[in-house]
Amino acid sequence: MPNSDFLVQPSLPRPEVGADDAAAVAESAFGLTGRITELGSNQDRNFLVDTGEGRYVLKIANPVFSAEELHAQNAALAVLADADARIPAVLPARDGAEVVAVEVRGRTLNARVLGFLDGEPLTDVARLSPEQLRTLGRLSGSIAAGLAGLRHPGLARTTQWDARIGGDVVALLAGHVPQPAKRRAVVESAEAALAALEPLRRRLRVQAIHGDVTDDNIVLGADGPGVIDFGDVAEGWLVAELAATVTSALHHQPEDPLAVLDLIEAFHAESPLDDADLAALWPLVVLRGAVLVVSGEQQVALDGDNAYADENRAHEWVAFDVARRLPFAEVEAAIRARLAATGAQEGAAALGRLIALDSTDAHLADLSVAGHDLDEGRWQRPGSEDAVLERICREHGHALTRYAEARLTRARLDRSQPSATIALGVTLDVPAGTVVHAPFGGELRLVGGAWLLHGDGLDLWLDGLSRPLTTAAVGRGDAIGSAVRLTVQLSRVPGWRPPAFVTPALPLSVWSGVSPDPAALFGVEPAAPAPDPADVLARRDSSFARVQEHYFAEPPLIERGWRHHLFDTRAQSYLDMVNNVTQIGHAHPRLVRAVSDQWALLNTNSRFHYEELSRFTERLAEVAPEGLDTVFLVNSGSEAVDLALRLAQVHTGRRTVLAVTEAYHGWTVGADAVSSSLGDNPRALETRPDWVELIASPNVFHGRHRGAGSGPAYLAELDEQLAALDAAGKEVAGFIAEPVFGNAGGLMLPDGYLAGVYERIRARGGVCIADEVQVGYGRLGHYFWGSAQQGVVPDVITVAKAMGNGHPLGAVITRREIAESFAAEGSFFSSAGGSPVSSVVGLTVLNVMRDERLQENAAEVGDHLAGRLRALGERHPLVGAVHGMGLYLGLELVRDRETLEPATAEAKLVCERMLQEGAIVQPTGDGKNVLKIKPPLCITRESADRFVDALDLVLATI
Template sequence: MTAINHPRPTFSAEEAAAVLHALFGVSGRLEALPSERDQNFRVTAADGREFIFKIVNAAEPQTAVAFQTALLRHVEAVDPDLPVPRIVPTPEGEDFGFATGRGGERHALRLVTWLAGTPLAEAQKTPGTLRDLGRVLGRLDWALQSFGHPGAHHAFDWEIREVPRSRARLSHIADPARRRLVETVLDTYDSRVAPALKRLRCGVIHNDANDWNLLVAGPTGGPITGLIDFGDAVHSPLVAELAIACAYAMLGAASPVEAAAAIVAGYHAELPLQEAEFEVLMDLVAARLAVSVSISATRHAAAAENPYLLVSEKPAWDLLERLARIDRRIATAILRKACGLEAAPGVRRLGEWLAANRRTLAPMLRPHPARQRKCVLDLGSPDAPLPKASAAGDHAAADRAYAELQKAHGFDLGLGPHGEKRTVYTAPFFRSALIDGARRDLHLGLDVFAPAGTPLYTPLAAKVVAATVNPAPQDYGGLLLLEHEPEPGLRFQTLWGHLDHASVRERRVGEELPAGAFVARLGDYAENGGWVPHLHLQLVASPYDDASIIPGVGEEAFREVWAELFPAPYDFAGLPPETFERGGRDRASLLAARKARLGPNLSVSYREPLKMVRGEDVWLIDDTGRAYLDCYNNVAHVGHCHPRVVDAITRQVPVLNTNTRYLHDTIVDYTERLATTLPPELDTFFVLCTGSEANELALRMARTCTARRDVLVLDWAYHGNTQGLVDISPYKYKRKGGAGRPEHTHELPVPDPYRAPSGWPAAEIGERYADEAVRRIGRMAADGRAPGAFIAETIPSVAGQIFLPPGYLRAVYAAVRAAGGLCIADEVQVGFGRVGNAMWAFEEHGVVPDIVTMGKPIGNGHPLAVVAVRREIAERFANGMEYFNTFGGNPVSCAAGLAVLDVLEEERLLPNAAEQGGYLLTGMRRLMERHPAVGDVRGRGLFFGIELVRDRATKEHAGAEAAAVVNRARELGVLMGTDGPFDNVVKLRPPMTFRREHADILLDVLGEAIRDVLG
C-alpha cells in the first residue's frame, strides 16, 4: 500500500500451487487473475471447491495483512449474509501464512472462498444493481462500525483525505485546460471539503468498490453476489465509500447522477447519511476522479509509448469535465430525493410558509393577479402559436395570435404554468448536462403574459442579489435575482426574467426593496430574447450568487427534484390554486344540469352566471381562479371560511352532534354569551336553523300570546320563504307569482326619507311617517283588527336599504303595544354588529323589541338562527304544545356561533365596520357628486344602498341601469346586487372583515361601473 507501483510478486503457477498445498493443504488447478499490486490465483480444488489464493506484495506490512484478515473475520461474525469472501485457515488454524519469493523477499499468503458471479465491469449496470450495490456497501460499513484495528490507520494516495497529494502530480497533466480543471477540483477540496471531513463520521471502509471488485449474477446485472479485494480497506470518512463507488459507476453512464443516486439510495436505506455527508458527496466524487487522472498522468510520463493508457483514462476525464458543467446543488438534490428526502434541507418549508401567508403578500401586479381574468395557455403543444412565432422573430404574427387568444377566451393575463413540458426550447444551451442526448424542456417557473412595459412589484421585502442582461436569442433578456427572508431562517430567492433593460439597470446589487416596491417593467421582443412579452418568475429554494447558472428549464426525469428546488410560485405571485386546478363540471354543463334537476324557479345571479369553488375572507374564487370581492353575500359575516369558525366546527363534529332533547353545554354556553349582547329584557332564547324558521316562530309566538292573526308589516318587506312568511312579505305577494295581500296582513308605507313627499321638511320626515302609522294602527283597532304583531327589519333591506328616520320606530312600537300587540325586530340581515356603532340595529332607535329574530350571519354560513324573547312571552307561549326543532341548537351549530362571537370581539369588527363604513360613505357621496344618476347614497356600518334614477328631479327609477352597473361591477371583479321595489338600488353588504384596501377596490370599481354604464 505504501508504493503504488511496487513490483508484484512473481511466483509461477507451479510455485504458487506448491506453496498453497504446503501451507493450506489444498491441491488443484490455479488460474492467474489480474491485480495491480498483489498476485492472485483462482483455485479449483480436486473436490470442486473454489478459492482465491493471494500472494501479498512484499512491501505490504504484516499489520496490513493482519488488518484485512481481521476485517473479514469481523464481517463474518457480525453480518454472515454479506457477499464477501470468507477466510480459509491453515490446518493449524492460522488465518494466513508466509513464503519466500525468488529474490528472497517475504510474502504473506491468504486463502479465501471464491465468490461466483460476473464482474460488474462485464455486466449491465441496471438501477436495481446499483441500488443493491449501495445496499451492500451500507450493510458492510454498518457492520464495520464496531471494528477497529491498528492496520486500518495508514496513509496512501487512494485514501480520500490524501487528495491534496495530487497537486504534486499536476505537472504531469500536459493539457492546460485539463490541468486547470483538476486544480479547480483540488481548490474546492481544500476550501470546502477538507474542513468538512474533520466533522464527519469515520470508520473502516472497503474503499475500492470498482467494477472489477463487484460481482453480479450474470451479464444482465441483478443483485450483487460478491464484493471482493479488501486490499485498499482503510479507516476513512464513511462517505468516501459512497463517493468511490459512485465515481466508478458514473463512468460512461448516460445519466451519471442517476447512476450515483441509485447507489446512494441503497446505501442510505441501510446506513442513513447525515446532512453534512450529502453536502460533500459530489465534491468527493470529483476529488476521487482527480486523484485517478493525476496518477494516470504520472504513468504516462513513465510509459508514454503506451497509447492504451490514454484510452483507459478517457472515461474519467469525460466524467470530470461533465461534472464541472453540473451544478453540485442540483446533483446533490437528485441524490437526496432518491433517498426519499427533501431535495435540500428545509425546502418544503418554503412552500408551506407561502401557502400559509399568501394572503398577506403584496400584489405582484396591479390590479392584483387574483382579481384579473386569467387563462392558462397551452404552451406544451407543438402547435402552440406564441412561442413558435416569437422565437422565429415573427413578432406581428405572435401579437395577432395572442390577441386572438384573448378575444376567444376573454382574459387579461395569460399564464404559462410551472412544470409544463414544452417543445420550444431549441437553443443550444437547452441541451442537458445531466443526461446524454436529452434536452431541458420542463418549465421551472411561471410565465405571466402582459404588455411590454407592465410594472412589476415585489410581494415581499427583498434584496437585489444580481441584475444582468442576457441578450442571446431565447435567453432571459433583462434578469433580476432577489433574495427574501420573511422570517429568521427562511431565506429564498426569486428570479425575474424577460425584463426591460433600463429598469434592470436601475437596480443595484445589495439594494433593499420593501414589500410592494417597484421591481422592474416587462421588456419587449427586442429586449427579452425574442419572446412574446412576459415575465418568467421562478422561486429558488437554495440561494445562488450567480443568476445565470440557475436553470429556468429542467429535465422531465427530475421533475420531483425541480418541484422542490424551484417550487411553483403561484402563492408568491398571488394566484389562487383554482387558476391551475380545475374540477367538476364546466359552467355550461352545470347550468344545464341545474335546469334539469332543480326547481325551475331557483335563480342564479348575473347575466353570466358564476361558478364559485372557494371562499376566503372577503373573496369568492371562481372555477378559473379569479377572486371576486364579495360585497353582497352577508351570510359570511366574519368572512368566508374564517379559520376560527372552521376550526370550531371541525373540532365539534367528531365529538357530538345531536338534538336538544339531550343535555349538552354548548347551547347554554352560546345563549348565555349571546344574552350579554342584548338588552336584559330579552333573556330567553329559542335556537333554530334558519332565519325563516326564526321569523315563523316569532309570528307563531305573537299570535299565540295575543290570540290575534293580524300582522302589521312595512311595504315591500321580506321576512322568509315559508308560506306563512310569504303571506306577510309584500316583496313576495305583490310581485310576479304572488297572490296579493292576505286579509290578515296590513301594510304601512316604507318610511323612506329619500322618497318622502316633497313638501315634508327634512326634520319632520320621521314624525310624519310615524303619525301616519299611528293613525293606521288606530283604524285597525277600531275595525276590530288590532295587530297581534308588528314585524319589521330595523333597516328594511329588500325594500331598498332604507334607513328609518329618527323617532319612527319608537312611535310605532308604542302604538302597537298600546293596541295590545307585540313588536318583532327582524335583525337577520342588519344585526350582529353590521351597523358598526351597535350590536343590534334597533339599539340606534332607542327601542327594545319584544322579540328579536336573527339568522344568516350568526353562524357565518352554518345553519344557525335564534329567537330572543322576553321571558313572560316565552312562558305564555308554553301552552302545552311542545316546540321542537330537530337540529336547532345542535352542538356543532352552537360551536360555530360561539366562534363568530369570539371573532367579532377579538378582531374588533364592530369598530372596523364603523370606520370602513364612514370611509365608504364619504367615497360614495363623492361618486354621487360626479354622477347625476346617483340619486341617493345611504348607509351605516357595512350596510349601504345606492339608488339610481333617470332624473334626480323626478326620481324616476333606473332599474335597468342598476342591473347593468351590477353586471359591469361583476365583470370588474366585485359582487353586488340590487334591491328595492323596482330593483334600482345597488345593495352592498360586505363581510365585517372588510378593510381599507377592500374599500378602495369597491369605490374604484363602483366608479368605473357607473361611468361605463351611465357615462
C-alpha cells in the first residue's frame, strides 16, 4: 500500500471502531484486558486501556495510512527514546510485531499499542507562564534536533499538516467554513502567507519532523513533560515544526502574542534557526492557523460526533485570528532582535554626529495627526511629506522628522488591518552638498540600494547618501558622502534592516530594542513619547465627572477627523458610524474657513444686530415644513426640547404633556422630564413629574402591537388614555415624540400613527412637537424631516446636532403665533444661540448639504447599506431586524428571534470587536442591543461596504 497523500485522499473520517471493538483487538492482538476509554483524535481511533497494572494507548489507524507510515512513527519514537523528555514506548503485539493488521467490522485496519504517559495536557492551562512557554519551545526544538538524522521510507508522505502544501489544503477545504466572512479572512490570509513564503521555499531545510509538538500533545507530569501523538511524523520543513508549536500557544494569551518569543528562543537554543527560517516563521504560523481552521470545519462536517474536533474549533480560530493580525515583517524583526547577539548598547553609547546642523534648535516636521501642515486633507496628497520638509527647510535651513512618530501621511482609510504608520527612522532635509560623517567606525557598503555602516553591535542604514559606489572601512568622524534628503535608521540586528514603518500591533519598547532613536546622530533630544491613551483616560476620570460616559473599555485617543473617518494618536483610521452630530463630515474645509473668517471679524451674542443671523434664520424657515416660519436659536437639542415644551405650555395655558415610552429627549429638567428610556435612566418610569403623561411606545418590532399596520391598535389605546385624562379634567398642552424612534435604534412608526395622534391632540387644543434632533435634517435621505415620512406637519420642530456639525447649535422652528406666546413669560435670550459664529456654522452646513447633495447621498448609500445589513440576517441568527431609513439605521441583536430577548452583552462585544476592525459603532435602545448606525452624510458606498464586511466577520466569530 502506498503512503498517504492528502491531496489525493482529502476526506479522512475516523474508522468506525467502538469500545467493544477496541477491547477485542487489545486482547486478541496484544494480550491486554481492562477498562477501555476512548481518547480524542481527529482522524484515527485512540483508546486508553487500563489493565490495572499498567496503562496503554491502543491506536487504530485511519485506513488511508500505510503500515510503512506507522513503522516510521515507531522509528521516530525509538530515536527519541533518550531525549530529555518522556516519550511513549512501543508495546509489541503477541507475535512480536509493532504494527498488526486486525479485522474490525469487516474492515482490515492497522493497530499498535504505545505506553500511556501520565500528566495533564498543556492545552488545559488557561495562560502559559514564561517557563511553560520555554518548556514547549525546548521540547519542540529538541525533538526537531533528535529527528534530524532519521531516514525511513514511511516519512515520504503528504499529510494535511505538511506546510509545503498548506495553500493547497486551504484551497481544498475552505468551502467547509460555513460563514463567508470567516472563509474570506482565512483564504486572504493564507494567500498573503503563501506570497511571503514563495521566495523562501528553496532555502528552507527539509528533515523528519514530529509536526505536532503542540499544547495538545505535551503532558505535564511528576516525572517531567512528555510528548505524545507521533501520528504526523513525516518529512517537512524544519521551521514548520516551530510554527506548529507557536500556533498552539497563541490562544493561551491572545492579548500578548509576543509572549511566544520565549518559546521561539528556547527552540532556537536546541535547533538553531537560519535566516530563511526567521523570514518564513510567521507566514507559516498564519498558514498553519488557516489550515487548522479549515481542517477543523471539514472534520466536524465529516464526523459529526467528533467532540474533540468540535471543541478545538474555537481556540483554533483564536490562534489564527491573533496570528493574521500581526504583520510578518514586524514579528520577524521582534524575533531577530530577541535572537541577535548582545552588546549593541555599548556601541550605541559612543555615537558621533552624522551631520553638524547649522542651528542648535531642531526644526521638526509635524507629520502626526495633529500636524496643521496636513490640514484640509493634504495628508492624502502624493508627496505631502516632501512638501512639509521642503517648507521647513526653506524657512529654517533644515528639517527633521521625528522617530517613533505615528504619521498621518501613512494612514490608510477603510482599513481591514492596522496601518504601518510609526516611523523607525528619521529623515533630514538639508541644503545641497551637506557633508555626512560616520558616527562610528565600521565597514560601509551598498546593500539593496541603501548604504549600510556596519559597526560593533550597531548598524546604520542610510538612504539618500551620495558617494562613490565603493565599499570602504571608515573611522568615527570620517566624511562618507553628501546629502540633500537623508533617511537614517539604526538597527541592533547585524546585517538586517528593520521595517521603515510599523503598525501599533507591537509595543514601542520592542522597537526601541530593535531600531533605536537616532536623535543623538544629529545632536538633538530623543523624541518625546506620544501620549498614552490610558494615562489621558485616567486624567479625564480624575477631573471630569465619571457619569459623563465614554465609548469603549479602552478607548483610542482620537485627535483628528476627516470626512467620515476618525484618527487616533497612532494614526489609525476608524470609520465613524455613529456621529450624526457631524452631518457634513469632520474638518470640512469650507466650514473651517467660514468659522475662521467669522471669528476674525466678530463673535458676540444675538442681541446685537448683524446680517449673518438673518441669513441663517431665513434659510431655516425656507427648509422648514410649510407654515413653520419662525425660529428660535439655542445651543443644544436639550435646550431646544426644553424651550419647545415651554412654548406648548405657555401657548395653551396648560401643563400636561404626552410623551412616549422608550424615548430620550435630553438632559435639561424639561427635556429629561419627557425622557423615559430605561437605557439612559433605569428609574425613568418611576421618576416622571406629574405633568408628564406617558403613552405606550408604538414599537413595531417588540411593542404590544407589531408591524407597520399596528397604528390603529396603538391609537385605540391612546383614545382610552385621553378619555381618562378628559374625565379627570387634565387638559393637554402638547405631545412630543421623535417621528422616527432614534433612541430605539431608528424604528419607523406605524403607518398613519403620527397623523392619528396629531389629530387627537389638536382636537383638544394641544401643540404637536416633533423632536427632529437625531432623525431630521436630511438624514433619512428620502425626506428632509422625519415628520414628512409620516405625512404630517408639526406645530413645533426641535433640531440640533446635525445643524452645527459638532458646534453647539440648536433651533426651535414654529409658527409665529406660538412663538409670540412666549412674550407672556418675558423675552427669550440664549447667549451663544445665534451668535455670528453659530449662524455662519449653521448656514454653511446647509449650503454644503445642498451643494454636495448630501441628502441624496444619504438616500443612495443608506439604501445600499440597509440592504447589505439585512443580508447579514440571513446568515447570522443574532441579527433580529434592521430598522430605520437613509443614514439613520439600527441593527437589533437578539438572542432569540421568537422571544426577542435583547443580546445586550453580545452587542457590547460586537462594538469592542468592531473597534479592532477599524469601525466605531455603539449600542442604543432600552436593552442596549441595537447598533445605531448614523455616520456623517458624506460616507461613501465603499466605506459602507467595508463596515458591513467587518461586521459580518465579527458576527461570525463572537
